[in-house]
Each structure stands twice: as C-alpha cells, then as structure tokens.
Amino acid sequence: MEFYKIELEKLDYLPTMPSVLKKLLEILNDNSVSNKEIAKIVSLDSSISAKILSIANSAIFGGYSPINDLNLAITRLGRVDVKTIAMTLFISTMLKKFKLKNIVIENFWRHNLAVSFIARRIAQYLKKDVDFTEEERVVLYLTGLFHDIGYILFDQVNPDIMLLIKNQAIEQDEPFIELERIIVHTTHAQEGAELLKYWNLPKEITDTVRYHHEPYAATDKSIQKCAKIINMADYLANLFEMSTFKEVRYGVAFENLWNEFEFSSYTKEEFTEFKNELASQTNLFISFSELALNI
Numbered sequence: 001m002e003f004y005k006i007e008l009e010k011l012d013y014l015p016t017m018p019s020v021l022k023k024l025l026e027i028l029n030d031n032s033v034s035n036k037e038i039a040k041i042v043s044l045d046s047s048i049s050a051k052i053l054s055i056a057n058s059a060i061f062g063g064y065s066p067i068n069d070l071n072l073a074i075t076r077l078g079r080v081d082v083k084t085i086a087m088t089l090f091i092s093t094m095l096k097k098f099k100l101k102n103i104v105i106e107n108f109w110r111h112n113l114a115v116s117f118i119a120r121r122i123a124q125y126l127k128k129d130v131d132f133t134e135e136e137r138v139v140l141y142l143t144g145l146f147h148d149i150g151y152i153l154f155d156q157v158n159p160d161i162m163l164l165i166k167n168q169a170i171e172q173d174e175p176f177i178e179l180e181r182i183i184v185h186t187t188h189a190q191e192g193a194e195l196l197k198y199w200n201l202p203k204e205i206t207d208t209v210r211y212h213h214e215p216y217a218a219t220d221k222s223i224q225k226c227a228k229i230i231n232m233a234d235y236l237a238n239l240f241e242m243s244t245f246k247e248v249r250y251g252v253a254f255e256n257l258w259n260e261f262e263f264s265s266y267t268k269e270e271f272t273e274f275k276n277e278l279a280s281q282t283n284l285f286i287s288f289s290e291l292a293l294n295i
C-alpha cells in the first residue's frame with residue numbers, strides 16, 4: 001500500500017497554537033524572565049490562569065494558605081508545571097475537537113500522562129549514574145505527554161487504516177510500530193513529531209518524540225538519552241497496564257536500554273522495589289491529573 005503523506009497544512013480542522021501559549025513556552029525557557037512577567041502573560045489567557053490557580057491551591061500542593069495571586073501560584077508550582085499545565089490544556093482542548101474512532105481518549109491520556117510522570121521519576125532515580133540538565137528534565141516531561149500524539153493524527157486522518165493496523169497488531173501479535181512501517185511506511189512517532197514541529201515546539205521535544213521507539217537512531221547525544229528514558233517509561237507504563245490500546249503488544253527494547261545505562265549501583269531487589277513503588281505513585285499521579293485538568 002502506498003503511504004499517504006499527511007499534509008498538515010491541508011487539515012483545516014487543525015488548530016494553530018494560541019499566541020499566548022507560544023509566548024509562554026518561549027519565556028519559560030528563559031531564566032532571566034521573572035515569575036512576575038510570566039504571570040502577566042499567563043493572565044492574558046483566562047483558562048490557563050484559572051487552571052494554574054486551581055492546581056496551585058489543590059491538595060497535592062497543600063499545606064499552604066490559599067492563594068489567588070498568579071505570581072505566587074507560579075512560584076509554588078514551578079516553571080516546569082506551569083509549562084505542562086499550559087501545554088496539556090492546549091492539547092486536550094484540541095483533542096476534544098477531533099472525532100476519534102479507534103482511540104479511547106481517556107486511555108490515550110492515561111498512557112501519555114503515565115509516561116510523562118514515569119520518565120521524570122526515572123531521571124530522578126538515575127541521578128547517581130546519569131546527569132540530566134534542567135532542560136532535559138523539561139524535555140522528558142513534555143515529550144512524555146505528547147509522545148504518542150501521532151496515533152491521534154492517524155485516527156483522525158484515516159481511521160480505516162488505523163483500524164487495519166490495530167487489528168493486525170492483535171491478530172499477528174506484532175508490535176504496532178512494525179505494522180505501521182509495513183502498512184503506511186511511516187510511524188506515529190514520525191508523524192507526531194511533524195505535528196509538534198508544525199506547532200513550533202522546540203527541536204529537543206520534536207526529535208525526542210521522533211526517536212522514542214528507536215533511540216539509537218538519534219545522532220544528538222542528549223536527544224538519544226531522553227529518547228531512551230521515554231522508551232523505558234513507555235515500557236513501564238504498558239507494564240502497569242496504562243496503555244492506549246489495551247489489547248496491542250508494544251515492542252520495547254527495555255532490558256537492553258536498562259543494561260546500557262550500567263546501573264551497577266542498583267541491585268535487582270532495589271529495582272523491583274522501585275518498580276512497585278512507581279506503579280502506585282503513577283496511579284496516584286494520574287488520578288490527580290485527571291481531576292485537576294479535567295481531561
């Protein structure tokens with residue numbers, strides 16, 4: 001079958017990124033910009049402002065007196081979370097406009113939120129052995145949130161092909177991504193990266209999405225490192241049964257990746273303990289996010 005190139009500019013239902021959000025993403029990377037200035041930009045968008053305030057006041061950030069000042073809310077949440085909240089709101093609003101046939105949106109979110117959370121926790125866990133810059137942590141968090149957005153695009157553009165791939169993945173017990181390569185000559189990772197590029201997301205995020213199933217193909221060392229973590233997080237999320245498609249098998253070279261990082265300082269028992277704790281922490285995080293973000 002000949003693959004159709006998804007021409008994003010021809011999809012008239014695809015929203016462009018709101019200018020407030022574009023500006024926000026730019027300045028959140030700039031350490032010389034104060035929280036006060038960030039608050040000023042956030043206040044231009046009432047839905048983002050309201051969400052940030054409600055999350056800053058929620059139980060998980062509790063133990064403080066209630067606040068209704070955006071500036072304080074941003075200080076309490078930190079820039080990473082402000083960025084995540086803003087991006088999640090944008091993508092979830094956009095996804096609500098799509099008519100999806102083969103994807104249960106709640107499952108999609110649960111999986112992507114799980115990968116985002118797990119990736120961040122793995123980076124913390126690996127601190128002893130691997131260095132992550134603040135920027136790389138942000139990349140992990142945001143990439144986790146959108147790493148499988150290509151599925152949404154496939155289902156929106158051609159639901160019949162999506163169904164065909166899904167059915168074959170189940171019947172033949174083949175990893176989804178391998179069938180994408182055979183049937184449409186591209187992958188959700190590739191097309192998802194293009195969609196995020198279309199929205200002007202930074203190259204570190206678009207490329208980590210692009211390589212999340214084949215980290216070794218990334219030539220940039222930092223992107224390769226982040227793609228490996230996302231790949232591991234993806235494996236764990238599916239292991240914890242937080243998958244977009246419950247019945248489908250996912251091919252992930254997790255064990256190799258884990259060994260490659262040479263976690264000699266961790267015993268098997270320590271890792272098992274980490275994994276078990278992570279499963280319950282992830283569940284907790286997801287319930288909180290679903291509640292807070294109302295997705």
Ligand SMILES: [Fe+2]
Nearest residue numbers: 147148212213
């Ligand atoms: Fe994926």
Ligand SMILES: [Fe+2]
Nearest residue numbers: 115147148234
């Ligand atoms: Fe995934």
